[in-house]
Amino acid sequence: MGDLLGVAVLGAGHMGADHIRRLDRVVSGARVAAVADPDAARAKEAAAGIEGVSVHREVESALDAPGVEAVLIASPGPAHEEALLAAFARGLPVLCEKPMVPDSAGALRVLEAEARLxxxxxxxxxxxxxxxxxxxxxxxxxDGRLGRPLMLHCTHRNVSSPPGFTSAMLIDSSVSHEIDAARWLLGQELTAVTVLRPRSSSGAPEGLLDPQFVLFETDGGALVDVEVFVNCGFGYQVRCEAVCEAGSARIGDDHGLLVTARGSAGTDVPQDYLVRFVDAYDREVQAWVDATRRGRVTGPSAWDGYTASVVAEAGVRALENGTRVAVDLAPRPELYR
Amino acid sequence: MGDLLGVAVLGAGHMGADHIRRLDRVVSGARVAAVADPDAARAKEAAAGIEGVSVHREVESALDAPGVEAVLIASPGPAHEEALLAAFARGLPVLCEKPMVPDSAGALRVLEAEARLxxxxxxxxxxxxxxxxxxxxxxxxxDGRLGRPLMLHCTHRNVSSPPGFTSAMLIDSSVSHEIDAARWLLGQELTAVTVLRPRSSSGAPEGLLDPQFVLFETDGGALVDVEVFVNCGFGYQVRCEAVCEAGSARIGDDHGLLVTARGSAGTDVPQDYLVRFVDAYDREVQAWVDATRRGRVTGPSAWDGYTASVVAEAGVRALENGTRVAVDLAPRPELYR
Amino acid sequence: MGDLLGVAVLGAGHMGADHIRRLDRVVSGARVAAVADPDAARAKEAAAGIEGVSVHREVESALDAPGVEAVLIASPGPAHEEALLAAFARGLPVLCEKPMVPDSAGALRVLEAEARLxxxxxxxxxxxxxxxxxxxxxxxxxDGRLGRPLMLHCTHRNVSSPPGFTSAMLIDSSVSHEIDAARWLLGQELTAVTVLRPRSSSGAPEGLLDPQFVLFETDGGALVDVEVFVNCGFGYQVRCEAVCEAGSARIGDDHGLLVTARGSAGTDVPQDYLVRFVDAYDREVQAWVDATRRGRVTGPSAWDGYTASVVAEAGVRALENGTRVAVDLAPRPELYR
Amino acid sequence: MGDLLGVAVLGAGHMGADHIRRLDRVVSGARVAAVADPDAARAKEAAAGIEGVSVHREVESALDAPGVEAVLIASPGPAHEEALLAAFARGLPVLCEKPMVPDSAGALRVLEAEARLxxxxxxxxxxxxxxxxxxxxxxxxxDGRLGRPLMLHCTHRNVSSPPGFTSAMLIDSSVSHEIDAARWLLGQELTAVTVLRPRSSSGAPEGLLDPQFVLFETDGGALVDVEVFVNCGFGYQVRCEAVCEAGSARIGDDHGLLVTARGSAGTDVPQDYLVRFVDAYDREVQAWVDATRRGRVTGPSAWDGYTASVVAEAGVRALENGTRVAVDLAPRPELYR
Structure with missing residues (x-):
C-alpha cells in the first residue's frame, strides 16, 4: 500500500464523508489514512470498512497519524484557519474546501503563513x-478566437435554501463560486461590487432577500453580473455566458458549450469515439474492477457477446443478398437467463 | 499493494495501451500486474513506469504471472477465443473487448465453455x-413512464473509415454496438435483419457501401433502424431515439436526454449540485492526488481563497448598504504571481 | 373591388371555411366571390358577412357566378376530379387541396386533361x-453546400387519429405529405416502397396498424424513411433530417434549421432585424388595419410612446452621469388607464 | 375599392417604402391612398405601380387627399409631433413608428392633445x-402559471451600428424596444435606471460606448437588465428571459419559448397541424393569389398530384402485402418537364 497517497480527512460531515468515499473508491492512487471529527462516532462511521485508517477527535492527532502524507480539509469554515496552519507547520500538502477562511483577516493570515514558507x-x-x-x-x-471578454452573465439557482441561510450567505456562500469562476475565466481581479435587490420571491423564507442581482467590475474593464436565486423551486442551475468582442459562448443549459460567432450558433461535434465515450470506458472498467474485487460478475455477458456475433453475421448476409435474413440463435444456456 | 486487483492486459496496441493507462491512473482499486503482446517491444513500452508489472509475449505466461487475479483482453478479435478459454481454464475473471469472438461458431464455443463452468x-x-x-x-x-417501446431510430456516424474497412465491417464492427445497445435497451432479442443500400457517398472509398441503413425486427415486435455512415466527414455522432407508446426520448445531440411526452419536449434540470458537479469533484480530487504524488501543487491557490473572502465581504457590505463597494486587496505576495 | 381576385371556394367544411376566412381576412389581393357546398346551410354560414359573395349548391353554378376568376377546391377528395375538369373547361386557375384525386386512374385523367390544354x-x-x-x-x-443528399429521415406524428381512420390512410393521407416533400426536396422521383409494421401501439384503435415505418427508394439512389405514428398521444410533430455527403440538416424540432457540418452543429443567427421581426411587422400592420376598419384603436398607446421617451431620456442621463436616475412621469391621463 | 382602408403613408425612406409594400401586397383590407415625402422623387418611386394613389410633398396635403381614412407615420422621429397633431386635428387613426416623439416634452404635448380629444x-x-x-x-x-415575475434578463445585439450612431442612441434607439417590451410583459412602470459601461469592444467605432449594460427598476419591485451591444459582429440577437417565482421562460434562441419549471426545461409541442403549419397555409394561398393575378401558375403541379396518388397506392399495396412494391408512373407529359 506504500505507493498510495495517505490522506487525512478533517471533518466527517456530509462533505467530508463524500470525500472519504471518493478517495477510497473513485480516485486512483490515494487511500484514506486518517479521519478526524470532533464527533468521534461520526468519524468512525465515515471510516468504516477502510483498511489501515485511524480515527481521531483532534486535528493535530490526525495529521501526526502514521501514513499521513496529505490533508483534505472538509470541516466547517471557521475551523479551516487552524487546520491549514497546522498542515503548513508539518509541510503537508492540503486540499481545503471553500471557503478557505470565511473572514478575510483570517484568510490573510493563512496567505501570509504560506508565503513565509x-x-x-x-x-x-x-x-x-x-x-x-x-x-x-x-x-x-x-485561445483568443472570440477576442477579449467584455461581460459574463451568470446564473446561480438552487431549488431551496437550507435552514438558517441568511441574505449575506447568498453572497459569501453561493456567489463565492462565481467570484472565483469569474476571476479564473477572465484572468482578472474584481475591483468593485454592487448588489441589487428585486422584491423577494414569495417562495423564499420570510426576511430572506432572494433573489439578488450582483454586479462585479474587473481591473480589465469587464462586467460580471450574477443572478443568485436560492429558492427558485425548479432546479439547480449554474449557467455562464461570456460575451466577447467576436462572439459569445454559453454553458449550463444541458447542451455543452454553445458558441455564437460569425452568424451561427452551435456546438462542437466530437471527431472521435474516445472523446464521446471516454467516460463510458472509465466507468466500464471501474465497474468491472469493483465487481471483480467483490467476487462478482456483472455487465454484458458471453450470451450478449455470442448474440452480437450471430446478428452481425446475419446482417452481413442481408447486406450481401439484399434480402431479409432471420437471426438463428442457439438455445440460451441456463446460466444466462 | 496486496489490496489492489492485479490485472493482466492482453494486447498493447491502441486500445490495450489505453486500458493500461486507465487501470494505472484512472481507476480506483486496480493495478496492472502483467502485459502481453506478441510484439514484445510494444508491450514493454505500454508497461513503462508501472511498478511491479511483468511483460510477456505469450498469453499463457501472462495469465500465470505473479499477482494476476483478472484479465483484460484488448488483443485483435481473432485472438479472443483462445485468450478467453485460457482465462476460463484458470478461473480468472475477464473483461473482453468487443467483439467477444468475431465468428459465431467461435463465440458459441466460448459461450458453451463458460456455461460448462x-x-x-x-x-x-x-x-x-x-x-x-x-x-x-x-x-x-x-420505469415504464413512456409505455412500451415501439421503435428505435439510431444513427452511427464516423468522420472517416480506417484503411481496409470493408462494407461488411459497417455491420459487424460499427453496427455491432447498436446490436447490443438495442437488445439491452429493449430487453428483447433481434429476430431478423434487412440492409438497405442507398447510393454510396462520394466521400467513401471506392467500392465501400457507405452509408447503409439497417433494419432489425425483435421478438417483442419492435423495429430498430440504424443509419450507419462511416465516412460522413463532419463528426462522430451516435444518437438513439426511442419511440414509445406514450412519448419519445432521444440521446446523442449534446443535450442529455430529450424527452417528448404529454405535449412538451424537454430535459430534466438537476435538483442538486452534487448531480451537476459530481464529475467536477471527482476530477478535482484526482488532479490533487496526482499532483501531490508528483510533489507538485496546482489548482486554485491561497491567493484565490483569500481574494474570494475579500470580495465576498465587499459584496455583503454592498448588499447591506445598497451602494457600490470597492474591493480592497492586500498586495499579492511574490509566491502567487 | 374590381382589382381583387374573385375566388370561388368549393367545399365549406372545416378546411373550406378556413380558406374562406383566409381569403377574406388574411390574404392580400383576393376576395371570396362564390361559395359552393351540397349542404347549402353550411355554405351560407361560411360566407356570412362577406360582401358580394354568392352561395351555391352546385359546383358548375359557383364557377359560372359573376366575378369568379379562380377556384379553390376544398371539397372531399372524391369530388375533386369533377371540379378540376369543370375548372379546366372554363380556363379557370385552381388551387386544389390534396389529394388532387385519391385514385391514380382519376389523377391520370386530370393530368391528361390539363396536358391537353x-x-x-x-x-x-x-x-x-x-x-x-x-x-x-x-x-x-x-445550394449544394452539403453535397448530394443520401437519405431523408422523416417523422410524422399526430396526437390521435380521427374516427374511421384506416391503416391505409396512414399512407395515402398522412405519408402523402412526405411523398411530395421528399420528391420536392430531393428533386427525384420515388421508385419503390416498402412498409414495415412494428407491433401497434396500445394507444391506437383496435385493428389500426399504427405506427408504420415506410421506406422509399428514389431514382437518384437516395433512401427516404418515414415513421408515421398517428396516435402518438403527445403532440403533432413533423420532422425531416437530410443526410448528405458533407453534412446533415434537420428541421422540425422547434429550433429552425439545425445544420451539422465540418465538426459543428448549429443554427444560423439572423443578420438583420427585418429577418427576425418581419412577421411581427406584418402582424402589427394587419392588426392595425383590422382594428381601424372596425373603428377601434388597439395596440401600444400614446402613453406607451410618451413613457418610452421619458425612460430613454433618463437612461441617457444615467449613461452620462454614471449614476442611478429616477424616472419622472407626468400623471397618467384617464384615457390611458 | 371603397371597402379597403385608404392609408396615407408619411415618409418614403427605407421604413416607409417597406410599409407601402406591406400595405399594398401583404396586408388584407387596406390600400395605399397617398404617399408623402419632402423628397418628391422618393415618394413617387415608392408609390409606383399602385392604383389610385396620390403623391405629396407636404403632410397636410397627403392627409387631405381623397380616400385617406388613416395615417401611417414612417418619417424621421423629429417630424412625428407635427404629423400626429395634424392627424388628430382631422380625427384620423394613426399608426406611428417609434419613437412616437423623440423628446419627452414633445411626447407629452402629443399625449395631452389626444387626451383632450x-x-x-x-x-x-x-x-x-x-x-x-x-x-x-x-x-x-x-396566465400566472410561473408566479410573479422577479427579473427580466434581456439581450439586444446588432452586427454593427450605422454611421453616426452615438452612445446615447444605444439607449434611446436600441434599448427603447426593451423599455416598451419590459413595461408590456410585466404590466409595470419603470421607476429608475442605471447604466454600466464595460470597456468598449475594439469592434465598436472609436468613442462609442458599446456594449452597455442597462438596469431598470419597476414599480412592482422587478429588476430588468439589458445587455445592449450594437457592434457584436456575429448577428442580430434579441433575447429575453423572465425569471418568476415558480419558473423561468426564455425566448430568442431559435427554439421558441423555453420554459423551466418543476425540474424540467422544455418547449411545447403543438397539438394540431394548423398550429404548426398555419403560416404555411397563409403563404401558400397568398403565393397562389399573387401568381394568379399575374396570370401565372406556380407551385406543385398536377404531375405532383398524380405522382403522389400513384406512390400512395403503391404504399398501400406494400403495407397489405408486406413486400417491396415498385412505383409505376405514366410517362411525364411535356408540360410538366
Missing amino acids: GRRLAQIGFMRRYDTEYRRLKALLD | GRRLAQIGFMRRYDTEYRRLKALLD | GRRLAQIGFMRRYDTEYRRLKALLD | GRRLAQIGFMRRYDTEYRRLKALLD
Missing part, C-alpha cells in the same frame, strides 16, 4: 475549475 | 451500457 | 413547400 | 408586441 502547499476547493463545461469555456476564452 | 467469468466490452446518456435512456424505458 | 391551370395544395423551415432546408440542399 | 387615435409602432415568441411569453406570464 516560500512554497505552495494549499489547493482551494473551487471545483468548478474542474467541470468539463467550464474547462471548455476557459479553453475557448484563452 | 457453471458460473460467469466474462464481461464483454459493450461500453455504451456505461455511458451516462444511454443509462438515463435505459432507466427511463425501464 | 397545353398550359397549367392547377396548383396542388402541398403546403409544406411554403413552410419556412422546409424552404430553408430546400434552399440549403439546392 | 377624449378618444384614442394613435397606435405606436412597438412591433415586438406582435412577435409570436413575445406573445407566447406574455401569455405565459399573464
Whole structure:
C-alpha cells in the first residue's frame, strides 16, 4: 500500500464523508489514512470498512497519524484557519474546501503563513475549475478566437435554501463560486461590487432577500453580473455566458458549450469515439474492477457477446443478398437467463 | 499493494495501451500486474513506469504471472477465443473487448465453455451500457413512464473509415454496438435483419457501401433502424431515439436526454449540485492526488481563497448598504504571481 | 373591388371555411366571390358577412357566378376530379387541396386533361413547400453546400387519429405529405416502397396498424424513411433530417434549421432585424388595419410612446452621469388607464 | 375599392417604402391612398405601380387627399409631433413608428392633445408586441402559471451600428424596444435606471460606448437588465428571459419559448397541424393569389398530384402485402418537364 497517497480527512460531515468515499473508491492512487471529527462516532462511521485508517477527535492527532502524507480539509469554515496552519507547520500538502477562511483577516493570515514558507502547499476547493463545461469555456476564452471578454452573465439557482441561510450567505456562500469562476475565466481581479435587490420571491423564507442581482467590475474593464436565486423551486442551475468582442459562448443549459460567432450558433461535434465515450470506458472498467474485487460478475455477458456475433453475421448476409435474413440463435444456456 | 486487483492486459496496441493507462491512473482499486503482446517491444513500452508489472509475449505466461487475479483482453478479435478459454481454464475473471469472438461458431464455443463452468467469468466490452446518456435512456424505458417501446431510430456516424474497412465491417464492427445497445435497451432479442443500400457517398472509398441503413425486427415486435455512415466527414455522432407508446426520448445531440411526452419536449434540470458537479469533484480530487504524488501543487491557490473572502465581504457590505463597494486587496505576495 | 381576385371556394367544411376566412381576412389581393357546398346551410354560414359573395349548391353554378376568376377546391377528395375538369373547361386557375384525386386512374385523367390544354391551370395544395423551415432546408440542399443528399429521415406524428381512420390512410393521407416533400426536396422521383409494421401501439384503435415505418427508394439512389405514428398521444410533430455527403440538416424540432457540418452543429443567427421581426411587422400592420376598419384603436398607446421617451431620456442621463436616475412621469391621463 | 382602408403613408425612406409594400401586397383590407415625402422623387418611386394613389410633398396635403381614412407615420422621429397633431386635428387613426416623439416634452404635448380629444387615435409602432415568441411569453406570464415575475434578463445585439450612431442612441434607439417590451410583459412602470459601461469592444467605432449594460427598476419591485451591444459582429440577437417565482421562460434562441419549471426545461409541442403549419397555409394561398393575378401558375403541379396518388397506392399495396412494391408512373407529359 506504500505507493498510495495517505490522506487525512478533517471533518466527517456530509462533505467530508463524500470525500472519504471518493478517495477510497473513485480516485486512483490515494487511500484514506486518517479521519478526524470532533464527533468521534461520526468519524468512525465515515471510516468504516477502510483498511489501515485511524480515527481521531483532534486535528493535530490526525495529521501526526502514521501514513499521513496529505490533508483534505472538509470541516466547517471557521475551523479551516487552524487546520491549514497546522498542515503548513508539518509541510503537508492540503486540499481545503471553500471557503478557505470565511473572514478575510483570517484568510490573510493563512496567505501570509504560506508565503513565509516560500512554497505552495494549499489547493482551494473551487471545483468548478474542474467541470468539463467550464474547462471548455476557459479553453475557448484563452485561445483568443472570440477576442477579449467584455461581460459574463451568470446564473446561480438552487431549488431551496437550507435552514438558517441568511441574505449575506447568498453572497459569501453561493456567489463565492462565481467570484472565483469569474476571476479564473477572465484572468482578472474584481475591483468593485454592487448588489441589487428585486422584491423577494414569495417562495423564499420570510426576511430572506432572494433573489439578488450582483454586479462585479474587473481591473480589465469587464462586467460580471450574477443572478443568485436560492429558492427558485425548479432546479439547480449554474449557467455562464461570456460575451466577447467576436462572439459569445454559453454553458449550463444541458447542451455543452454553445458558441455564437460569425452568424451561427452551435456546438462542437466530437471527431472521435474516445472523446464521446471516454467516460463510458472509465466507468466500464471501474465497474468491472469493483465487481471483480467483490467476487462478482456483472455487465454484458458471453450470451450478449455470442448474440452480437450471430446478428452481425446475419446482417452481413442481408447486406450481401439484399434480402431479409432471420437471426438463428442457439438455445440460451441456463446460466444466462 | 496486496489490496489492489492485479490485472493482466492482453494486447498493447491502441486500445490495450489505453486500458493500461486507465487501470494505472484512472481507476480506483486496480493495478496492472502483467502485459502481453506478441510484439514484445510494444508491450514493454505500454508497461513503462508501472511498478511491479511483468511483460510477456505469450498469453499463457501472462495469465500465470505473479499477482494476476483478472484479465483484460484488448488483443485483435481473432485472438479472443483462445485468450478467453485460457482465462476460463484458470478461473480468472475477464473483461473482453468487443467483439467477444468475431465468428459465431467461435463465440458459441466460448459461450458453451463458460456455461460448462457453471458460473460467469466474462464481461464483454459493450461500453455504451456505461455511458451516462444511454443509462438515463435505459432507466427511463425501464420505469415504464413512456409505455412500451415501439421503435428505435439510431444513427452511427464516423468522420472517416480506417484503411481496409470493408462494407461488411459497417455491420459487424460499427453496427455491432447498436446490436447490443438495442437488445439491452429493449430487453428483447433481434429476430431478423434487412440492409438497405442507398447510393454510396462520394466521400467513401471506392467500392465501400457507405452509408447503409439497417433494419432489425425483435421478438417483442419492435423495429430498430440504424443509419450507419462511416465516412460522413463532419463528426462522430451516435444518437438513439426511442419511440414509445406514450412519448419519445432521444440521446446523442449534446443535450442529455430529450424527452417528448404529454405535449412538451424537454430535459430534466438537476435538483442538486452534487448531480451537476459530481464529475467536477471527482476530477478535482484526482488532479490533487496526482499532483501531490508528483510533489507538485496546482489548482486554485491561497491567493484565490483569500481574494474570494475579500470580495465576498465587499459584496455583503454592498448588499447591506445598497451602494457600490470597492474591493480592497492586500498586495499579492511574490509566491502567487 | 374590381382589382381583387374573385375566388370561388368549393367545399365549406372545416378546411373550406378556413380558406374562406383566409381569403377574406388574411390574404392580400383576393376576395371570396362564390361559395359552393351540397349542404347549402353550411355554405351560407361560411360566407356570412362577406360582401358580394354568392352561395351555391352546385359546383358548375359557383364557377359560372359573376366575378369568379379562380377556384379553390376544398371539397372531399372524391369530388375533386369533377371540379378540376369543370375548372379546366372554363380556363379557370385552381388551387386544389390534396389529394388532387385519391385514385391514380382519376389523377391520370386530370393530368391528361390539363396536358391537353397545353398550359397549367392547377396548383396542388402541398403546403409544406411554403413552410419556412422546409424552404430553408430546400434552399440549403439546392445550394449544394452539403453535397448530394443520401437519405431523408422523416417523422410524422399526430396526437390521435380521427374516427374511421384506416391503416391505409396512414399512407395515402398522412405519408402523402412526405411523398411530395421528399420528391420536392430531393428533386427525384420515388421508385419503390416498402412498409414495415412494428407491433401497434396500445394507444391506437383496435385493428389500426399504427405506427408504420415506410421506406422509399428514389431514382437518384437516395433512401427516404418515414415513421408515421398517428396516435402518438403527445403532440403533432413533423420532422425531416437530410443526410448528405458533407453534412446533415434537420428541421422540425422547434429550433429552425439545425445544420451539422465540418465538426459543428448549429443554427444560423439572423443578420438583420427585418429577418427576425418581419412577421411581427406584418402582424402589427394587419392588426392595425383590422382594428381601424372596425373603428377601434388597439395596440401600444400614446402613453406607451410618451413613457418610452421619458425612460430613454433618463437612461441617457444615467449613461452620462454614471449614476442611478429616477424616472419622472407626468400623471397618467384617464384615457390611458 | 371603397371597402379597403385608404392609408396615407408619411415618409418614403427605407421604413416607409417597406410599409407601402406591406400595405399594398401583404396586408388584407387596406390600400395605399397617398404617399408623402419632402423628397418628391422618393415618394413617387415608392408609390409606383399602385392604383389610385396620390403623391405629396407636404403632410397636410397627403392627409387631405381623397380616400385617406388613416395615417401611417414612417418619417424621421423629429417630424412625428407635427404629423400626429395634424392627424388628430382631422380625427384620423394613426399608426406611428417609434419613437412616437423623440423628446419627452414633445411626447407629452402629443399625449395631452389626444387626451383632450377624449378618444384614442394613435397606435405606436412597438412591433415586438406582435412577435409570436413575445406573445407566447406574455401569455405565459399573464396566465400566472410561473408566479410573479422577479427579473427580466434581456439581450439586444446588432452586427454593427450605422454611421453616426452615438452612445446615447444605444439607449434611446436600441434599448427603447426593451423599455416598451419590459413595461408590456410585466404590466409595470419603470421607476429608475442605471447604466454600466464595460470597456468598449475594439469592434465598436472609436468613442462609442458599446456594449452597455442597462438596469431598470419597476414599480412592482422587478429588476430588468439589458445587455445592449450594437457592434457584436456575429448577428442580430434579441433575447429575453423572465425569471418568476415558480419558473423561468426564455425566448430568442431559435427554439421558441423555453420554459423551466418543476425540474424540467422544455418547449411545447403543438397539438394540431394548423398550429404548426398555419403560416404555411397563409403563404401558400397568398403565393397562389399573387401568381394568379399575374396570370401565372406556380407551385406543385398536377404531375405532383398524380405522382403522389400513384406512390400512395403503391404504399398501400406494400403495407397489405408486406413486400417491396415498385412505383409505376405514366410517362411525364411535356408540360410538366
